[in-house]
Amino acid sequence: MWDQEMSAIRGSVTPLRKETLQDGVFRRLCGLILEGGIAPGQSITVASLAEAFDVSPMPVREALTRLTAIGALTVVSGRTIGIPKLTRERLDDLTRVRLEVESTAVRWASERSNPQFLAELAPILERLRLAERTADATLYVGANYDLHFRIYRQASSPVLVGMVEVLWLQISPYFHLLRESGNFHISNDRHEELFDALGASGADRAVGALQADINGAYRVLSDLI
Structure with a gap:
């Protein structure tokens, strides 16, 4: 019975990708920040990042949400993001x-x-x-x-x-x-x-x-x- 259930699950589930597109964009953005690619006062847009990474805006927005949550980036205005002010x-x-x-x-x-x-x-x-x-x-x-x-x-x-x-x-x-x-x-x-x-x-x-x-x-x- 167990084997039959597992076979049914395997047949209906698409194998997980080792790295999702969002994770890939997230890691590239982390590298950009850590290696000096974004300086305080410098602004970038979702559109420019999507074009640079050759992806749609959606995974960029998702990665930016993760980076904003940990305080690495912040929304400057509208669709523009940058480094948050250091207090x-x-x-x-x-x-x-x-x-x-x-x-x-x-x-x-x-x-x-x-x-x-x-x-x-x-x-x-x-x-x-x-x-x-x-x-x-x-x-x-x-x-x-x-x-x-x-x-x-x-x-x-x-x-x-x-x-x-x-x-x-x-x-x-x-x-x-x-x-x-x-x-x-x-x-x-x-x-x-x-x-x-x-x-x-x-x-x-x-x-x-x-x-x-x-x-x-x-x-x-x-x-x-």
């Missing part, structure tokens, strides 16, 4: 949580450090230095994301990395604002220290470098809002 209260909250969650990720990554991991970090550090020399905010935001998340993935915890990604979707666009403050240079010094600590199996030192990086960005952004 002091929101910055304080994001920073407190980042310090806790990302410190854990760095500690776990330090425990799993190996030569291959460090070899993958080195060229990303060079991209960050290039971004500093050229004052290229978009290049910096993208390389900064790549460096931090390569470290966080080394923690071997998809749940933890997912938590960090939600935080970064809300805060990383504001890293564009750090260019004029000279924070790129200061932050890159912290990145070098973090890299050295990961290579020396110094978890406490690595966490300290990360926290100094987060707190440095916090001080600059708190003066700008």
